Amino acid sequence: MPVASATNNTVASSVVFTLQGIPGLEAAHLWLSLPLCSVYAVVLLGNTLVLVLIAVERSLHQPTYLLLGMLAVSDLILPSATVPKMLLMLWFGAGDIAFAACLTQMFFVHAVFALESGILLAMAFDRYVAICDPLRYRAVVTTPLVGRTGAASVLRSVCVTLPFVFLLKGLPYCGHRLLPHTYCEHMGIARLACADITAVIAYGLSVTFLAIGLDVVLIVASYVLILRAVSQLPCKAAQLRALRTCSAHICVILIFYTPAFFSFVSQGFGRNVNRQAHIILANLYVLVPPTLNPIVYGVKTQPLWDRVLKIFHPQRRMP
Numbered sequence: 217m218p219v220a221s222a223t224n225n226t227v228a229s230s231v232v233f234t235l236q237g238i239p240g241l242e243a244a245h246l247w248l249s250l251p252l253c254s255v256y257a258v259v260l261l262g263n264t265l266v267l268v269l270i271a272v273e274r275s276l277h278q279p280t281y282l283l284l285g286m287l288a289v290s291d292l293i294l295p296s297a298t299v300p301k302m303l304l305m306l307w308f309g310a311g312d313i314a315f316a317a318c319l320t321q322m323f324f325v326h327a328v329f330a331l332e333s334g335i336l337l338a339m340a341f342d343r344y345v346a347i348c349d350p351l352r353y354r355a356v357v358t359t360p361l362v363g364r365t366g367a368a369s370v371l372r373s374v375c376v377t378l379p380f381v382f383l384l385k386g387l388p389y390c391g392h393r394l395l396p397h398t399y400c401e402h403m404g405i406a407r408l409a410c411a412d413i414t415a416v417i418a419y420g421l422s423v424t425f426l427a428i429g430l431d432v433v434l435i436v437a438s439y440v441l442i443l444r445a446v447s448q449l450p451c452k453a454a455q456l457r458a459l460r461t462c463s464a465h466i467c468v469i470l471i472f473y474t475p476a477f478f479s480f481v482s483q484g485f486g487r488n489v490n491r492q493a494h495i496i497l498a499n500l501y502v503l504v505p506p507t508l509n510p511i512v513y514g515v516k517t518q519p520l521w522d523r524v525l526k527i528f529h530p531q532r533r534m535p
Contacts, residue, residue, distance in 0.1 A: 233318050233395045233408065235301070235311035238495050249306035255507055256299045262510035263288040269520060276519060279362045280346075283339050284513055284520075286366050287468075290332045291506035297324035298399040298502050305398070315389070318400040319381055325401060325502070327377040329476065330423075332505070333431045334369030336469055338362070340438040343462050348445040376423050383416050384409075397495055399502070424477075435469060467512045468505070475500040 237245050266288040270276045298321065304310040313321070345356050380402045387409035397404045406416040439462070446458045478497050514520055 231315045231389045231393060233313050233315065233393050233400070233405075235305050235313060235398060235400075236394055236396045237302075237305055237311070237398050238492055239396045240492055245306040249303055252299065252306070252503075253303060255503055256295055256303075259291065259295050259503070259506045262514070263291045263506060266510045266513070266520070267292075277359075279357045279359060280339075280342055281520070282359065282362045283335060283342060283365075286335050286369075287332065287339075287509060290328050290335065291509055293324065294328040294332070295502055295506050297321055297328070302398045313395075313400065318395075318405060319384060322384070322400040322402055322405060323377055323381055325399065326380060326423075327373040329501075330373035330376050330427065331369050332472065333428050334372060335366075336465075336472060337431045337434055338365045338369070339465050340435040340469075343465055344438040344442055346461065347442050347458050372427070376427050379419055380416070383419060387411050387413070387416075396491060398499055401498060428476075432473060439466075464513050468509050471508050471512070472501075472505045475504060 236242075238248070241248070267285055270281050270285045270288075301313065301321070342357055346353050349356070384402065384405050387406065388411055389408055390410045391408060393408065395404055395408065402416060402420055406413040442458075442462060446455050449455045449458060475497050
């Protein structure tokens with residue numbers, strides 16, 4: 217047994233995978249890289265602008281905008297862990313990736329996803345207190361609380377993702393090394409192993425439904441309470457104002473969770489799912505939320521939108 221284990225570790229540590237991109241669409245890889253590069257540029261520009269605005273505008277140094285800043289940081293990390301390697305593969309055919317680098321990329325993809333889910337839950341709590349208990353908002357939602365929430369979200373994301381690394385590192389990889397994907401994710405790596413991967417599948421589904429699923433349940437519960445509080449407001453205008461403060465967050469939730477859950481479920485149950493469809497979904501949850509989040513919050517959050525307009529129209533009077 218010790219000899220076999222040592223052999224497996226040697227194989228795993230020296231293995232090199234080859235990312236294939238989207239099988240069946242190899243001829244279109246160069247054309248696919250053009251919108252990918254453009255979208256990545258929008259991600260970098262939009263989220264960096266949000267961070268700069270929050271950093272330099274003292275009026276935005278509030279818990280709500282600090283949470284938005286955390287969201288922007290995660291939206292920069294997630295595509296930055298995947299897109300540069302994708303572009304190298306699509307432009308130059310440089311799909312080779314060492315086992316350690318593949319595990320590192322996989323870790324950042326799943327850890328940042330869990331982190332962003334935690335941040336969206338914290339934002340839901342922020343909206344709940346602001347609407348359901350507005351008189352105590354400043355006392356309850358404070359900057360130290362936001363800091364502790366961010367630290368707890370980071371710790372949780374690391375704790376739920378690290379087992380993937382150890383589970384995959386312990387598998388022997390003695391078969392083919394072609395990874396039919398644009399980046400490394402846990403099920404793509406596991407299916408290259410010449411061993412039983414039931415534990416990897418079970419843990420992946422457990423994290424999806426127990427950790428991320430719990431976030432979704434709590435977010436839904438908070439919005440049930442918010443809608444109940446809004447329905448008790450005395451006039452229609454007040455109800456619309458309250459709902460408008462939640463509109464950006466609701467849009468971001470739908471943008472984030474919809475492609476992610478389809479992608480994760482297809483990983484666990486998805487041998488019958490079209491491979492191209494699965495890879496496209498996986499790329500959507502990596503690229504679409506980071507692209508749209510700053511746009512949604514920029515347009516639907518009045519103070520942030522006013523600061524953006526101030527940059528491009530310096531003569532415009534601010535409220």
